Amino acid sequence: MKNLVYLQSGGPTAVINSSLYGAIKEAKAQGIPHIYGSRNGVEGLLNDDLFDINKEDPEQIELLLQTPGAILGSTRYKLPSDSDDERYSKIVETIETNDIGLVLVNGGNDSMDTCAKLSRLFAKKGLDVKVIGVPKTVDNDLSATDHCIGYGSAAKYVINTVKSVCVDAACYKKGKVFVVEIMGRNAGWLTASVDLLPAPYRPDLIYLPEDAFDLESFYSEVKAIHEKKGHCVVAISEGIIFPRDTSAARVDAFGHIQLGGAADDLTRLVEKNLGLPTRSIELSLPQRADPILISKVDRDEAIECGRLAVKAGLSGQTGCMVALHRVSSSPYKVEYELKPVEGIANVEKKIPSDFLDSVYHLTPAFREYLYPLIQGEVDIKFEDGIYAVAKFRYNR
């Protein structure tokens, strides 16, 4: 039996290492001799930078279940389209040197592109190397799967954190306008999740990139709510589009204007146009990384996707991604299936129209969809008041 190499890729999630955990458990059960981690995703294949996960301490493997970040290192490296590019020869060399028979790629849209390119490469070269994708992204924008691994935990973090903001915001008679910025450039899945919060501690307004954003109606909504309640909480996706003051925009190292900070810009506009006190709150990295509020459903599915990816490869499948098919929401039941990765990367799944009924109201169908994904709390191991993370020998 040949060896396995595991790649992590793109932005990490709170459960990214839980899929690795599932793959390790299944690979050991199946008797795969060496389970290699590829350091920084495909970069490890390009530089023959692999390490043997079997040599790591079993206790550390268990801690993968609560370790955020990508324990193997991540990458945003994009493989060239030209399959004759010399970089592909390096990858083949690494594969052959280490006697690899199965490559698992854990990531989002870009990683499924890597998956497709690698499976094409091995087919072209006549190598018996299988490639299976393991879905992961807090953005929930991968097509071909009911939902993405990592979304449930990020949504649970966002929902609970925004609840705290709403509770705190309600304390003063004369409060502020709070604008909370949540991840999602083109798809508003994470922002929409706050719709699951019951009144009175839910945002008054929710704005998604799927809808056109109109500043004037935003002002009048905010003004009316602030007058009535004494404060107003607005949840926005980072990707909503409105006229920005580019004079204060930041220019990056390459001279490109970076618009970011939508909440900050919006609060400035509210101050200027409505004369109300404001506070912008960007949930930022912790919403994808924080493990304290991991959803048990999400973690169980993360583990299962890792296991099934190993099984699929060993059964001869390649060029596929493990996908989730929802059988029912209540009771919640999913089935796992394999979908060809070819083309998956080109489709960004936005919130469908039957989940939306106006600019800031999501439908009961959306809440039914989201509800099961945030269920269940997990036990977190703390050491002296601080949550523990796995430590691998290779990177210490």
Add this chain to the structure above:
Amino acid sequence: MKNLVYLQSGGPTAVINSSLYGAIKEAKAQGIPHIYGSRNGVEGLLNDDLFDINKEDPEQIELLLQTPGAILGSTRYKLPSDSDDERYSKIVETIETNDIGLVLVNGGNDSMDTCAKLSRLFAKKGLDVKVIGVPKTVDNDLSATDHCIGYGSAAKYVINTVKSVCVDAACYKKGKVFVVEIMGRNAGWLTASVDLLPAPYRPDLIYLPEDAFDLESFYSEVKAIHEKKGHCVVAISEGIIFPRDTSAARVDAFGHIQLGGAADDLTRLVEKNLGLPTRSIELSLPQRADPILISKVDRDEAIECGRLAVKAGLSGQTGCMVALHRVSSSPYKVEYELKPVEGIANVEKKIPSDFLDSVYHLTPAFREYLYPLIQGEVDIKFEDGIYAVAKFRYNR
């Protein structure tokens, strides 16, 4: 026996309602007939806006232990210095109408000022009304007490959240410069807390308002660390002072320039001067409000302070604040004592020099001080994946 009225004041903490819980339990045990909540702190006394907490559901009282925000409503109202001001007559009227014999004020420096003014008022009017302060502030800047109630839980949130940022930041070979902004205008207690994180997941640099901040040395430190590690995580207090670009500064409703957003400004400077990619992360409101990472030590002390405030008032004390005196750090042992509130409000406790040995290194003495305050996790009750909060009839 006369009645009790409880006031919450200033910025809420994750355990502010735990002190109320302690006071309710003790007041019931002592047979105080009515325990009133004053809506929005001293505003409730000015407007005779009290409600009887005894009428609330016992199950909701238990949920106070995990309810952030100020369940009674908070205020930043500052009482006038002139004790002949007519507002004081209104307060006396409310006190007499409701047969109040004990006023508890839960808050930070400004609230202790309220405490002092009220006790002077009652003395002057010859009223037998006791006033006791219950300390609360995530800023940990109240003098006369070893530490403040609320600081431990906020520090625990900050430490664990910054750990997630550090873990996530380490994923890429070529990563960013992350600047994490933590609460603390003039005292860096919360920012300093991240010093408790063990390597490798701790910020590379820590900047506190207690130290002068030098931009040039900041640049050279950041550059060297980023070159060596491929990324750099910097923790700063919101109050550090450096030359800001006021052209992009925001002007509030009163025409005052608001500087805020120190991390955002610093990252712009790093991009401009070092040409490195950056990300600013402001921990914002959740660091004081989020109940998921409440420190058990902090919560137990919050409850105890509430209980002791009732006892102190009933035993005839007035014009005092419940304070903590540390007997030892290891094993951790505190004693409670009463300190006169007069003058407390004028002193803002900064990090003492024996806790600091350079711009970004705290001493072992500081870590010994902080360590016990973040210990112990508490069970949080969730309903359908979302943490539960107390609902009081009066404000639903």
